[in-house]
Amino acid sequence: PPYFLVILFITRLLSTTGKYKELSSLLLPKLVSLDFADKLRADPEAIESASSDYGNIVHRKPAAVLCPSSVDDIVNLVKFAYNNYSFPFTIAARGRGHSVRGQAMAHNGVVVDMMNLRNHKKGTEIIVSTNPSLGFYADVGGEQLWIDVLHATMEHGLAPVSFTDYLYLTVGGTLSNAGISGQTFRYGPQISNVYEMDVITGKGELVTCSAKKNSELFYAVLGGLGQFGIITRARIPLEPAPKRVKWVRMFYSDFSAFTKDQELLISVNGRKEKNALDYLEGSLLMDQGPPNNWRSSFFPSSDIPKIMSLVNQHGIVYCLEVAKYYDDHTQHTVDKELQELFNGLSFNTGFTFEKDVSLVQFLDRVRSGELKLQSQGLWEVPHPWINLFVPKSRISDFNSGVFRDIVLKRNITTGPVLVYPMNRNKWDDRTSAVIPEEDVFYAVGFLHSSGYDGWQAFDDQNKELLEFCDKAGIKIKQYFPHYETKEEWSKHFGTKWRTFQARKAHFDPKMMLSPGQRIFQ
Ligand code: FAD
DSSP: OHHHHHHHHHHHHHHTTTOHHHHHHHHHHHHHTOTTGGGEEOSHHHHHHHTOOTTOSOOOOOSEEEOOSSHHHHHHHHHHHHHOTTOOOOEEEESSOOOSSSTTOOTTSEEEEGGGGGGTSTTOSEEEEOOTTTOOEEEEETTOBHHHHHHHHHTTTEEOSOOOSOOOSBHHHHHTTOOOSTTHHHHOOGGGSOSEEEEEETTSOEEEEESSSSHHHHHHHTTOTTSSEEEEEEEEEOEEOOSEEEEEEEEESOHHHHHHHHHHHHHOOOTTOTTSOSEEEEEEEETTSOSSBTTBOOSOGGGHHHHHHHHHHHSEEEEEEEEEEEOTTTTTTHHHHHHHHHTTOOOOTTOEEEEEEEHHHHHTTTHHHHHHHHHTTOSSSOOOOEEEEEEGGGHHHHIIIIIIIIIHHHOOOOSOEEEEEEEGGGSOTTSSOOOOSSSEEEEEEEOOOOOTTTHHHHHHHHHHHHHHHHHHTOOOEEESOOOSSHHHHHHHHGGGHHHHHHHHHHHOTTOOBOGGGOSOO
């Protein structure tokens, strides 16, 4: 069977180029003799799975899927592709495939199913260092899910400090973007919380990099959209894990009061600052969707009528969501500290909701909604999401032009709409991630779900709001950027574009990696 698969693989590769006749005699003997030939799959199931993602909008078939059982298998594949002068092909690492626009696909190339590594390392893949003199950290395979990192580190009473809202994403996948959530204002995105990585470059070299060692590669890969190398290990700093969380939501009918309070709360953000919150987000409530959604079911059903009546009165209600961690030492003071933080805020009285949960329940809050949607067959529908970073100085214009005008008028938005601020100084400008120039900017996410035929309407809305921002001169940056032309990419990266191109030429000169991002075509 391996021999057969390799032939199938190479046939597909070559037939797409029309060079089959001239090249097959050269390549076939090479591929068949490769160590990893038996790890390649070209059966319909493997191809189908690698040609779809969470977005369920873009579908691009690879020629084959590599199911590695070791890092060496991936090194060998990349080396082979790099050294194979006669016939180049592309390679995409695929983590959980939770991109929404085909970013982890490789049309006619090879998709590396990173998750397959999890089946082979027999529990040694998350190694927690608990020696206080070395600092607490975890060495984690790029293929690992954040939920597993959390569980493994919690066994030692430790945890990472920066998460995404949803934890069933791979470490390599989120570090290739940024990894943001309500902790970002204080702890920075996940890409600000990495000590070291092992990366397979586009030349097939396995390189250890950090801020001190091979730093150019280190910063290129963080937020690098998979363009410079495949992350096979990341060293993530850990801190003592708090036990529990006070989790509070309150409502605002006035957008400027909402953002003023959000900005005030994130201004207290020292890592050791006792009076700082640990998490801050925000979202929109509109009458198109129920206040409880898959991101978390929070409001008691007895309060839904009064919430909906507030929403009907104002069209949009803005929900502030904050959390403060506590443990045995602080359990008697946490309420007082929260009260002090809330003094002087302008939320609507009578609309404060609170939960007291364990740290894992809080961090894994999205999972139960996912399982519910899965059981209803509603998780694997198309997801025409758009995520933006909006400069603070224009967030009010964004509210009036996008939330109040475009979104309310179109009246189709049913999924969560997130809006929360973060501090630029928690991001490292040397990484490849792109954010607005201002000291404070907002993450705005439209997390739409649609029927199989309905995603186009959401895409039209996405286009309309991008056009609005363009015309109004609101200098947004897309998070999980999705562009078609070189000009758009160049505009997206702005002053970082030259560096991004130079890093590509250096680390992936044959432009093989993560072609699904469609940056270098
Ligand atoms: P994939 O989709 O598999 O890959 C993404 C990109 O990274 C591709 O280009 C791929 O080639 C590349 N890649 C994958 N693995 C590696 C690797 N090991 N080395 C190098 N490149 C690699 N994001 C947030 O920041 N915050 C959130 O709160 C958040 N919540 C989400 C909730 C849901 C339900 C979903 C579906 C997504 C969410 N995301 C969030 C987005 C998510 O972080 C990104 O889509 C991320 O890329 C998904 O990780 P993945 O493992 O599925 O990556």
